[in-house]
Amino acid sequence: MRVLFTFAGGNGHFRPLLPIARALAAAGHTIAVTGEPLMVPIIEAAGLTAFPSGPNLGSEGDRHPLLPVDRDREDAVLRDGFVRRTAPRRTEDVLALCETWAPDLLVCDEADHGAMIAAEKLDLPHATVLVTAAGALIRPDLVDDALNEIRAAYGLPPQRDLESAYRHLVLSPFPESFRDPRFPLPSTTQSFHTPVPGRGRVPHWHVDGRPAVYFTLGTIFNTESGDLFSRVLAGLREVDATCVVTVGNLLDPAEFGPQPEHIHLAKYLPQDDVLPYCDVALTHGGSGSLLGAIAHGLPMVLLPMGADQPHNGDRVADLGLGKVLDVIEVTPADIRDAVTSVLREPSYREAAGRLRDEVTAYPSPEKTVPLLEGLMR
Secondary structure: OEEEEEOOOOHHHHHHHHHHHHHHHHOOOEEEEEEOHHHHHHHHHOOOEEEEOOOOOOOOOOOOOOOOOOHHHHHHHHHHHHHHHHHHHHHHHHHHHHHHHOOOEEEEEOOOHHHHHHHHHOOOOEEEEOOOOOOOOOOHHHHHHHHHHHHHHOOOOOOOOOHHHHOOEEEEOOOHHHOOOOOOOOOOEEEOOOOOOOOOOOOOOOOOOOOEEEEEOOOOHHHHOOOHHHHHHHHHOOOOOEEEEEOOOOOOHHHHOOOOOOEEEEOOOOHHHHHHHOOEEEEOOOHHHHHHHHHOOOOEEEOOOOOOHHHHHHHHHHOOOEEEOOOOOOOHHHHHHHHHHHHHOHHHHHHHHHHHHHHHOOOOHHHHHHHHHHHOO
């Protein structure tokens, strides 16, 4: 079976596909991945065949000011950016790629509606992999009408309630209890658990018996964070814990100046190398960072900036997993107090542990292989 994995966006849209792609490859199937051109080196670094498709949506290094959270703005980015502007270009590129690479099946990230349209035009089955944890951003009332405009242009009938994305098989790596109850999982959903590596080589910053905090804004939002890094670093100076901070490959850690001995700055560190040695995750609340924290049973402090992060923040607060702060108003003292509180108050860790146990009980990615093979029958 030849399986083409597709995604629209950056690393947060690619990483959830990776364990399924590797499981299929291990089962003897032929795998390729297509995403925006900027992501091709990252796909290839993961050991997979890569093809560029659609426009670049990620940053090439330009700096942008930090903006207040605006859910209407993020809704417009998804509806008008990911659907109206991006989906037609991705449809054309994925159609052309399918003509030459000839897949039997597509596995698409839930934001890649263009690839799903291409699959439907070619009468190919496809599976949808969820990449947003709370499920409140990519929602029918926001997406359906815009999606139907594009479907009409390709001679496809209108759909409602995102049935075109959910009709065959939906695969979710997130704990079901984290999802916003206003947007229940589709009936075609099968949950899976990405195995979490145990503690590997002890990092140089680890100190036995001393708590550790990991601060990251993921891979996309570093260049639009304004002075947020400086404020957070000032707050972490007063936290009694080892603090590991990654600023992304497009920023230079040296620009933040000398740091005290307990703060360690880097451009990028693999999450699986850091989280097993940490006690709190301080993040922007992106779904990938959030899933990593959940998988390790870590309580959180969130600084939502955009995309689905405000929705994830709502659920973190509702479920008692941690504290949520405003990126514009937050002060160094707020950072210090929130991180210290989450470190000391056991209820946050207990809540995080419950979600870790929930997601750990899901089947492994290998169990998705027969489900995907079944779509061919």
